[in-house]
Amino acid sequence: MDxxxxxxxxAKAILEIADSNGNATKVNNDMxxxxxxxxxxxxxxxxxxxxIIASDxxxxxxxxxxxxxxxxxxxxxxxxxxxxxxxxxxxxAEQFNAQYDVLNGIEIAKVTTAIxxxxxxxxxxxxxxxxxxxxxxxxxxTIDPSIIGGFILRIGxxxxxxxxxxxxQELRREFLN
Numbered sequence: 001m002d003x004x005x006x007x008x009x010x011a012k013a014i015l016e017i018a019d020s021n022g023n024a025t026k027v028n029n030d031m032x033x034x035x036x037x038x039x040x041x042x043x044x045x046x047x048x049x050x051x052i053i054a055s056d057x058x059x060x061x062x063x064x065x066x067x068x069x070x071x072x073x074x075x076x077x078x079x080x081x082x083x084x085x086x087x088x089x090x091x092x093a094e095q096f097n098a099q100y101d102v103l104n105g106i107e108i109a110k111v112t113t114a115i116x117x118x119x120x121x122x123x124x125x126x127x128x129x130x131x132x133x134x135x136x137x138x139x140x141x142t143i144d145p146s147i148i149g150g151f152i153l154r155i156g157x158x159x160x161x162x163x164x165x166x167x168x169q170e171l172r173r174e175f176l177n
Contacts, residue, residue: 004095007088010076011095015103018072028100030066030073031093037065038090049087058086107135112142112152112163129155 018027059081080086129137147163
């Protein structure tokens, strides 16, 4: 089975269980923590993906790193151990977050900036997006120094590019024509 299809199925199952237990929000927070931890730690990612390392060791490591997660998340770890599928933990967590957002009518607004946004600017952006969209919005900030300044905003399939790099490209095209 394709890794992404398997991740979708695991995520859907764990979401259904968590939702029926009234625990979906807490498990979503667990999954966000898993995404953040595994994607920012290459050693942990390699450890989970390694076919050489015994699944008992992987289970012990996950139990240590994520000791405070909900029972549904711990059950997912056990299931991955039984099926020897620890390498898809990150895609499962990402899929869980995406499915949770769809279930709860939450849309992701991706904002790319040259430097990290402070809390005040983040609040302003959320307020402005709130006037455009009737859905709940979660802001996701990505740092890309190549845009020089300004921002690029993506919501669903719409994009607004107010970056300095984009404006410079537009000016260059105008001068060349």
